[in-house]
Amino acid sequence: MVITKSLEEFGKYIFFLRKTFSIPDKWTVYGKRTIQEIIKLGVDSIPLVIVISLFIGAVITIQMQLNVTSPLIPAYSVGLATRDIVLLEFSNSMLCLILAGKVGSSIASEIGTMRVTEQIDALDIMGINSANFLVLPKITAFVFFMPVLVIFCIFTSFIGGWGVALFTDMISVSKYIYGLQAFFQEWYVWYGLIKSLVFAFIIASVASFFGYNVKGGALQVGKASTNAVVSSSILILLFDVVLTKLLLQ
């Protein structure tokens, strides 16, 4: 029963994507809407990304320092471990799980409200492909802007760790900075960026799908918003495993 329903939903999702990825009715309108969405979904998320990254970067550094107690392990390994954790997992998977909450619920509730207030019907009546008009700019904007958020996240996390080194005596600043640079693998950055693009697509498309298919009223919009966050979080974790296996092995 659950499998049948999941397959049915997946089928609907594929049809929804097919409807979404068609040629826009008017390119100028599409361009303007995409810029608006970049600001709304991307630029407006920067403060949240900065705050979270700053604190998590600091926490990772403290935890590394507390756990690396052996005299055989060099002190700079705290910086190295912080860097790799941030590059491999925090700046993409964890960040996207957090953004699934903020951006995903915002997209689902916005489109869901448009559905229940008949604004989507109004677009359809006018002969506009409503899925394409509403959803494509959101997906494009979020996928386009996600690497910027990831880069912000990486650097702010490093600053958080640097703050720990600067204001406490847990590790010296020079060793922390040396650790950040030691044994650097460029591929880790690309790996993180590739994952974040996939996750951004999941967040924007899944949230739009749940919002677009709302039936009922305000209560159902709330439910759709919750379902969007839960589903996109699960998909992010699932794809995290798949992409890690594919890209790092």
Place this chain on the structure above:
Amino acid sequence: MIEVKNISKSFDGKNILHDINATFYTGKTNLIIGQSGSGKTVLMKSIVGLIRPESGEILYDGRDFLKMTTSQMKSLRKEIGMLFQGSALFDSETVLGNVMFPLRMFSQMGKGEMMDRARFCLERVNLQGAENKYPSEISGGMQKRVAIARAIALNPKYLFCDEPNSGLDPKTSILIDELLHDITHEYNITTIINTHDMNSVLGIGENIVFINKGRRAWVGDKERIFTTSNEALNEFVFATRLFQEVKDYIITSEHNKKQGGTM
């Protein structure tokens, strides 16, 4: 003219529309009336293509809507304007932005031209001075008028209105009715209004289709509605105390006339 022929629709095995036939005339305010749950909204949504009926034909001036290709349907939609029950204005756009929206999407006009056209439509619905307000900042009646202005922006041939008076006070309802009636005659539009408001029926009902339990139960105009022998329609029309009193008054007057005539 829009002709509906043998339209049927069911949901989850339950028949909502049974073999509906109706004609909606150009230059007239055509009303679909019926109790809540009678199927009138499903009928209207079927006519505009938001719901696909299981059988039948929907002819827009002879063109079968259900047999059209996607591009034909898209071009027909540009000839359709619709006023939704909740107005369905775009929250993120101002009043002017809402009226300009269909022009931006479908016309080749320049920005200045579009603004002029949008302002003209707003003037037509007596809504000058509200251009820069957002839908949440104006009253329900004003929202309805903005929705009418948006619906007529592209000079539609067909105008659909789903319960245009719902949630409005009687005075504003009359204004909206008069506006729809005037626009229909002025631009020679085929207007279809879905309503259960008897004031609208008596005010602008030039062609009335009564739907009862998913079937077309009666067709006529506002002059004939009080004298019909259709039981379901009588029950619908005289459901309120006011109209019951009007009926008693009419019967008494006619009785008095007859008595006066025989004397």
